[in-house]
Amino acid sequence: MEIKETxxxxxxxxxxxxxxxxxxxxxHLFDMGFVDSLGAxxxxxxxxxxxxxxxxxxxxxLYPMNTIEEIAEVIERKLG
Numbered sequence: 164m165e166i167k168e169t170x171x172x173x174x175x176x177x178x179x180x181x182x183x184x185x186x187x188x189x190x191h192l193f194d195m196g197f198v199d200s201l202g203a204x205x206x207x208x209x210x211x212x213x214x215x216x217x218x219x220x221x222x223x224x225l226y227p228m229n230t231i232e233e234i235a236e237v238i239e240r241k242l243g
Contacts, residue, residue, distance in 0.1 A: 166235040216241040
């Protein structure tokens with residue numbers, strides 16, 4: 164749960180998402196307009212720095228990372 168909470172807090176603070184009831188762990192960040200392509204890069208950089216892991220091009224192709232839930236699963240997989 165800590166990974167999801169960290170991602171949720173990062174996104175709400177850095178993307179100006181204030182108390183939006185649609186912003187949940189399973190909300191599609193891109194389709195719902197919470198994040199754009201530049202924001203996706205920011206998220207990847209945050210993940211790599213915070214958890215000291217690398218998100219590769221292959222990861223982006225193999226695993227959906229459209230929701231906090233999906234992003235957390237990739238992080239957990241990378242952390243082993």
